[in-house]
Amino acid sequence: MITKIHMKKYFLLWIVLFGLHNSYSQNKLINKAEKEYDQQAYASLSSGNLYDVLIEKEYNSSAVYAKLGDSYYFNGDYKNALKAYSQVEKLKDNYSFTNDQLFRYSQSLKSDGRYDEASKIIKQLNSKLAKGPINESTDYLSDIKKQSNRYSIKLVTANSKMPDYGTAYYKEKQVIFTSARDTNVVKKYKDAWTGKPYYKLYEATITDDGDLVNPKKLPGKVNSVYHQSTPVITNDGKQMYFTRSNFLGNKLGSDDTKTNRLRIYRATLVNDTWDKIEDLSINNDSYSNAHPALRPDGKSLxxxxxxxxxxxxxxLYEVEIKTDGSFGEPKNMGASINTIGRETFPFITKSGEFYFASDGQSGLGGLDVFAAIKNSDNNYTIVNVGEPVNSGSDDFGFVIDSQTKKGFFSSNRGNDDQIYSVRELEPIKEIVNEIAVAGKIYDNKTGAALPNVKIKVYDKNNKLVDEFFTDEAGEYIVKVPQGDYTFVYEKQGYLFENDHITVKKGDKNILIDKRLTVDPNAIQLVDENGNAVVNGHDLTKDLNLKPIYFDLNGTRIKKKSQEELNKIVKFLKNYPTSTVDIRSHTDSQGDNNYNLKLSERRAKCTMDYFLKKGIKANRVTGKGYGETEILNKCVDGVKCSDKEHQLNRRSEFITSFNNK
Known part of the structure; x- marks a missing residue:
């Protein structure tokens, strides 16, 4: 698969070939390598184990590992790219990923199935982007699952041991595809960047069961000594647009950095041979154009x-083809299709269905195949076509016959690019445009966030369509399609509230802040485990807490008791108007005055624990009672067992709802 074609072969092998013996030589070579890298956009990789070599030699330059990751990424080797990018984080030096590297890192994580980690990297990237953010949630995975298993796929017979990709419909029951199988060529005619033969165009026959057989190189001038790929044929079969290295008339073109970019050329069929190769006005030495597709009417490319x-x-760009064969001005297809990543390999069926490959739209890692469904406002709804067409590798070059529902796509999931036949078993599932409704709920009196609020969503027919809870920050987010909805907010101890919301076409995200008022008549609340808490009761009993233990004759709360106190903290945060009075008691053993002071210190220590956990000081009181409130017969002078004394060694947490 061609992205760019370089005239020279470069760079990170400097480090492996020369080795490092001191910090001076290390820095010198790294600086030279980085300079070469920056001049050439990305490096050539001649060794699949270059990462392991660097690790073995104990290289500690994050910049080198980051650019090594880029090199692997551009070679479609996401596994090794991930290793290299991950090493940057392990070194923890002052290197900062560029925005592009953060994007590539996230894609490499996706390719490994680590979607949650990828989401964190994308969130980090979005915080730095000046342009519109990319999707940082993993909700899209359920949409991909919904679209999956709609195709059957199979490797085609025409594949070789070299890369094969990029099929295009040709004559009846024939395709043209791209291949590097021309292995008998001399070194002079091999790509210095990849070490493989240059790509050539081949034709193959489509069998009744959708296989490709009998591959033959296309005759004529369409195949030059350099790269060519990805053709598209006009409806009358007389002209072909195709991708080629910047090479025409035995002249090899390049930009200011000696980089040979890609161009789209036009060939004409003469006596059953592709001839009369024309350059197009849309081309330029300083940038690449590639992978053409035609609208069904043939009027634009x-x-x-x-x-x-x-x-x-x-x-992706679109340009008008005028009646005289000249071209208008290319126009960007817009942000509904294009992202900060790669959009490439477009294809349009004869009935107008539009497909393309992208690593910037929400996918499984690497390039995925997407369908673009045009809306009435001329924007597109983008749909990932799902597995098995898509995978964690590069999947691209999707073409399909809208009548037979058979087609082909390409993938490097087996290392090199290979062509797969594909059969559509069922169409794309219904696309429901949803709008995100996000909100935060507060206590009306204190302004504190309210966690664990139950939210019920009803449609205009009063049918329950969703039910969920706010998180610990009092926040929620839910997606709903166009329509009228009622959001009902319920929390024990609070008055019911609701909002009426209308979601219209074209709406962006809807944000709602809501305040709930304490129910003045509430005498009972419920914790997150369903325990009933009564106003004025001891939380130790209502929350089924285990005894709170301190060090012997000390005030340090034992770790296992901190877990119990955290349950009280959570209750207080769930109900921001409630308060707690801490009452610390000892048994009658020992000096009365000592016991009183010990209990006071323990009460204060418990108060401090709550304050450190974020509970405001005006919500917590405490007092030590020593041995003044013995629960049984075990007062001074009465012989009791340790078990009987233990009943008196206790902490009480008396709650007040403060809802009047």
Whole structure:
């Protein structure tokens, strides 16, 4: 799969080939390597175990590992890219990932199935982006699951031991595809960047069961000594648009950095041979155009490009093809399709269904195949076509016959690119445009956030469509389609509240802040475990707490008792108007005055624990009672067992709702 084509071979192998013997030589070589890297956009990899070599030699430059990660990423080796990016985090030096590297790191994590970790990296990236953020949640995975298993796939017979990809429909029951199988060529005619033969265009026959057989190289001038790929044929079969290295008339073009970019050329069929290769006015030495597709009427060309003004690494553009064969001005297809990543390999069926590959839309890692469904406002709803077409590797070059529901796509899930036949078993599931409704709920009196509020969502027919709870920060988010809704807020000890919400087409996210008022008649609350708490009762009993233990004759709360106190903390945070009075008691053993002071210190220590956990001081009181409130016969002078004394060694937590 071509992204860019370079005239020279470079760079990180400096480090492996020369080795390092001191910090001076290490820094010198790293600086030289980084300079070469920066000049060439990304490095060539000649060794799959380069990462392991660097680790073995104990390299500690995050910049080198980050750029090594980039090199692996651009080679589609996400496994090794992830190793390299992860090493940057392990070194914990002053290196900061660029925005592009954060994006690549997140994609490498996705490719490994580590979606939650990828989400954290994307969140970090979004905080730095000046442009619109990318999806940082993992909710889209359920949408992908919904669209999955709609296709059957199978490797085609025409695949070789070299990379094969990029099928295009040709004559009846024929395709043209891209391959590097021309293994008998001399070194001079191999790509210095990959070490493999240059890509050529081949034709193959489609069998009745959708396989590809009998591959043959296309005759004529369409195949040059350099790269060519991804053609599209006009409806009359007389012209072909295709991707090629910047090479025409035995002249190899390059930009100011000696980089050979990609161009789209047009060939004409003459005596059953592709001839008369034409350059297009949309091309330029300083940027790439690649992977053309045609609208069904043949009046415009869609292609991938990294030209100035692109939103990401490559965007999709559309350009008018005029009746005389000349071209209008290319137009970016917009932010509903293009992202900060790669959008590429467009394809449009004869019935107008639009597919493309992207690593910036919400996917499984690497390039995924997406369907773009045009809305009435001329924007697109983007749908991941799901597994098994998509995987954690690069999946791209999707083409399908809208009549037979059979087609092909390409993937490097087996290391090199290979072509798969595909059969659609059922169409894309119904797409429901949903709007996110997000909110935070507060206590009306204190302004504190209210966790564990039950929210019920009813539609206009009073049918319950969703039910959920606020989190510990009192926040929630829910997605709902267009329509009218009633949000009902319920929390024990509070008056019911509701909101009426209308979600209209074109709405962005809806934000709601809500304040709930304490129910003045409430005599009972409920904790998150369903325990009933009565006003004026001891929380030790109502919350089923275990005894609170301190060090012998000390005030340090034992760790196992901290877990019990945390249950009280959670209750107080759930009900911000409630207060607690801490009452510390001892048994009658020992001096009365000592016991009183010990209990006072323990009461204060418990109060301090609550304050450290975020409970305000005006909600917590405490007092030590010593041995003044013995619960049984075990007063001074009465012989009792330790078990009987233990009943008197206690802490009480008397709650007040303060709801009047």
């Amino acid at each position: 869609i292609f991938a490009s990294d030209r100035p003004g692109s939103l990401g690494q490559t965007d």
